[in-house]
Amino acid sequence: MPSNNFRWRIVLLLFLVTTINYIDRNVLSFAMIDDAFRKEMLGFPIGYTLTQTDLNIFKIQYGWVDTTFKVAYALGFIMIGWLIDRLGTKRGLTVGIGVWSLAGVANAFIGSFRGLAATRFALGIGEAGNFPSSIKSIAEWFPKKERAFATGLFNAGTNVGIIFTAAVIPWMTIHYGWRMSFMTTGVLGFAVLVLWWMTYQRPETHPKVSPQELAYIQQDNQQEEIAGRVTWWRLLRYRQTWALIVGKFMADPIWWFYLTWLPDFFNSSESLEQTLDLQTIGLPFMVIYIISDGGSIFFGWLSSQFMKIGWTLNRARKTTMLICALCVVPIFFAAQTHNIYIATVLIAIAAAAHLGWSANIYTFASDLFPKSAVAMVTGIGGFSGAVGGAILAAMAGPIRVQFGYLPLFLIAGSTYLIALLIINLLVPKMKPVEM
Known part of the structure; x- marks a missing residue:
């Protein structure tokens, strides 16, 4: 029987895909604090005792591997955004899931930093x-007033993926080794690939969507076709595109920094009186990402709620993003406190605010552009975010080794406010482009 709420099942599907995406992505962040993995990458025998010099070399090399992933992620956005707008959402994401799942399994068979860089490069291409x-699916399935909330819901899968990884991967690595961790999580991608292919269709062709729900979804009467060919260069003419670029370029690297370096922060920070290993590191990560999951959903809901009570799109989105930006500011105290519990709470609030920011910045593409250009616009934003992430990744290792975590947390605390100021200068009043 046709449903009037089938669109929320699509959000659940996107949530599951995003969860698996982040599980595959974050296994490495926990493997990096496993001595067996470190020795394998550095070419030392299992009985060798690692020195502080060895660990510093490892962290710098790891930073370059992380840079490789982000460069690939940026390139993947160029290709995948274009591919999705031409093949369609269903086929485009099928390609992405297939590539990243193969790369995830391949991580289990490498034995050097060179091999790791190759598999992470392939992973970055697919995960893009x-x-x-x-975002294109949300644009196809939801009216504007529900998009930020729907985006916040599926985006919460990023944290569920990290929570799962923090809860399971350290245990699996201790008992079965780091190779099995990569193998198991890589296989999960193929399971969600089958589910995606069997479930997803556009709402106008889906047999479980009622005429009433379809009318509700399409209430904005947004322009479906664009006169002329859509290209990067054409989209870059618009200030709205540059607002998205700035929002992603400046904020995404901070999220990448959390994902990549927080295990090392809790494992080896000089400021903390208590440090954690593979057996104890899971709990603070579960706390951080459960709280930040709430932030993703809450700030997405808040923006949508502002619009439902009559606020303009411009006021609703920017006010919510300002609140998010202010919540990140105190994070620099995490690099100064000796108390691991205070550090955990500060990081959790900042991570929650980031996901709230992300839920709103992602809606820029569907708020301001026709549906047939959403994937390409999102690809441009994702590319800029990955480029910013690659730049910070290249800097993070040397900064961490020479100066500790304070400079990195200072960057994290100030970036969002600067980004919002630039966005407001570029687009004082948010309104859809006329293409």
Whole structure:
């Protein structure tokens, strides 16, 4: 029987895809604090005792591997965004899931930093397909007033993926080794690939969507076709595109920094009186990402709620993003406190605010552009975010080794306010482009 709420099942599907995406992505962040993995990458025998010099070399090399992933992620956004707008959401994301799942399994068979860089490069290419596909799906399945909330819901899968990784991967690595961790999580991608292919269709062709729900979805009467060919260069003419670029370029690197370096922060920070290993590190990560999951959903809901009570799109989105930006500011205290519990709470609030920011910045593409250009616009934003992430990744290792975590947390605390100021200068009043 046709449903009047089937669109929320699509959000659940996107949530599951995003969860698996982040599980595959974050296994490495926990493997990096496993001595067996470190020795394998550095070419030392299992009985060798690592020195502080060895660990510093490892962290710098790890930073370059992380840079490789982000460069690939940026390139993937160029290709996947274009591919999705031409093949369609269903086929485009199918390609992405297939590529990243193969790369995830391949991580289990490498034995050097060179091999790790190759598999992470392939992983970055494939994983770039997730967000352009998901944002385009939200544009296809939801009216504007529900998009930020729907985006916040599926975006919460990022944290569920990290929570799962924090809860399971350290245990699995201790008992079965780091190779099995990569193998198991990589296989999960193929399971969600089958589910995606069997479930997803556009709402106008889906048999479980009622005429009433279809009318509700299409209430904005947004322009479906664009006169002329859509290209990067054409989209870059618009200030709205540059607002999205700035929002992603400046904020995404901070999220990448959390994902990549927080295990090392809790494992080896000089400021903390208590440090954690593979057996104890899971709990603070579960706390951080459960709280930040709430932030993703809450700030997405808040923006949508502002619009439902009559606020303009411009006021609703920017006010919510300002609140998010202010919540991140105190994070620099995390690099100064000796108390691991205070550090955990500060990081959790900042991570929650980031996901709230992300839920709103992603809606820029569907708020301001026709549906047929959403994936490409999202790809441009994702590319800029990955470029910013690659730049910070290249800097993070040397900064961490020479100066500790304070400079990195200072960057994190100030970036969002600067980004919002630039966005407001570029687009004082948010309104859809006329293409």
